[in-house]
Amino acid sequence: MTICVARKLAEDIIVKKRLCRSKEKCQMNEKLFIKKTIWLLPLILAILCFLYSGIIYGTHSGTASFLLWIGLGILFLLWMLLIKIHFFQKCSVLFRRILYGVIVAVLAVFVVTEGCILSGFFQKGAAGLSHIIVLGAQVRESGPSLVLKYRLDCALGYLEENPETVCIVSGGQGKNEPWSEAQGMYEYLVERGISPTRVIKEENSFTTDQNLKNSSELLDKERDTVGIITNNFHVFRAVRLAKHMGISQAEGIAAKTKPLYLPNNMLREFFGVMKDLVRGNLFHG
Numbered sequence: 001m002t003i004c005v006a007r008k009l010a011e012d013i014i015v016k017k018r019l020c021r022s023k024e025k026c027q028m029n030e031k032l033f034i035k036k037t038i039w040l041l042p043l044i045l046a047i048l049c050f051l052y053s054g055i056i057y058g059t060h061s062g063t064a065s066f067l068l069w070i071g072l073g074i075l076f077l078l079w080m081l082l083i084k085i086h087f088f089q090k091c092s093v094l095f096r097r098i099l100y101g102v103i104v105a106v107l108a109v110f111v112v113t114e115g116c117i118l119s120g121f122f123q124k125g126a127a128g129l130s131h132i133i134v135l136g137a138q139v140r141e142s143g144p145s146l147v148l149k150y151r152l153d154c155a156l157g158y159l160e161e162n163p164e165t166v167c168i169v170s171g172g173q174g175k176n177e178p179w180s181e182a183q184g185m186y187e188y189l190v191e192r193g194i195s196p197t198r199v200i201k202e203e204n205s206f207t208t209d210q211n212l213k214n215s216s217e218l219l220d221k222e223r224d225t226v227g228i229i230t231n232n233f234h235v236f237r238a239v240r241l242a243k244h245m246g247i248s249q250a251e252g253i254a255a256k257t258k259p260l261y262l263p264n265n266m267l268r269e270f271f272g273v274m275k276d277l278v279r280g281n282l283f284h285g
Contacts, residue, residue, distance in 0.1 A: 039080045039084050042076040042077070043076070043080050045073075046074075046076035046080065047073075049073030052069050052263070053066040053067070053070045059261070063268075065267075065268050068264075069264070069267075110270060113274070114266060116273070117233055117236050117237070117266060117269050119236055120232060120233075120234075120237075122254060123239075123253060124254070125158065125251050125252065125253035126251065127161070129162065129225045129227045130166065130225050130226070131165065131219060131225070132158055132166075132167050132168070132226070132227040132229055133167075133168045133170055133228050133229065133242075134167060135208060135211045135229065135230040135234070135238060136169070136171020136182060136185065136205065137151065137171070138174070138176075139177050139178070139180075139181050139183075139184035140177070143188070144184055147257070148185070150231060150256050150258075151230060151231060151255045153255070154229050154255035156189060156194065158229070158253060159189070159194050159198065165198070165227075166198050166200065167194070167198055168199075168218055169189070169199060169201055170212075171185065171203070171206075172203055172204055172210075180201075181203075182203040183201065185201075200218060202214050202215050202218065208272075209276075209281065212241050216247050219247065221247050221248060222249075223249075224249065225249045225251075226242065226247050226249060226251070227250075227251055227253040228251070228252050230252075230255065231255050231256070231257045231265070232256060232257055233262065233266055234269060235252035235253075235254045236273070237269065237273050238252065240282040241276065241281055241282070244283065
């Protein structure tokens with residue numbers, strides 16, 4: 001009986017050892033597979049960036065934001081090359097730590113900034129505001145661009161629900177535009193039933209900063225309650241800029257964005273926030 005039990009225990013030990021060796025072998029094979037194929041990740045990301053840059057270029061938006069995606073794709077290709085030549089394994093431990101620290105810091109800044117941008121996505125604005133400001137975007141002979149149409153439709157809905165609110169449409173005429181953005185927005189709203197006396201044109205602005213600065217001169221900045229209408233990805237920065245310009249009672253009203261273009265808009269807006277942060281434009285007293 002004792003011999004049988006001992007034999008059974010010995011067999012169990014042998015089986016467990018075999019299972020452990022098999023498991024260790026599988027883990028080693030998995031690590032080897034990951035090590036040999038990890039370069040595929042940056043390659044796939046690079047291809048996606050190049051394809052997306054083509055989509056953005058095809059919108060003919062008048063901006064060069066598609067170049068951001070080409071640049072990002074090139075960075076991913078560089079990452080792939082460094083993996084293929086085992087660059088990171090050849091570097092000193094100190095260099096790797098510094099490099100990883102920089103990457104983590106950049107990613108942390110990016111994530112926090114994008115979180116701030118997302119905070120403006122669902123702002124609706126209070127009812128009965130004295131004014132709304134619609135920030136300009138590209139106009140074409142056929143009418144407002146899709147981005148601007150979303151803003152105007154949002155403004156139209158608000159004006160219909162709040163008949164005492166006055167609307168300021170802000171935007172000058174760019175080189176690739178048939179007339180000023182303010183004129184295009186004015187015609188769009190008036191054609192849809194908004195009284196011309198409720199729409200004020202501001203036609204001398206070419207940037208978000210200028211939109212808000214020039215529009216603020218048409219307001220009582222301390223007393224007027226003001227809704228800033230722009231696309232959801234742009235609300236956070238626009239409201240902060242408005243308050244920096246002295247519009248103390250500014251709040252956001254978010255218009256929608258086409259989902260396909262949202263990654264591009266979010267990436268562009270990250271750099272916009274960084275630019276205004278460095279300039280000190282996002283702070284107000």
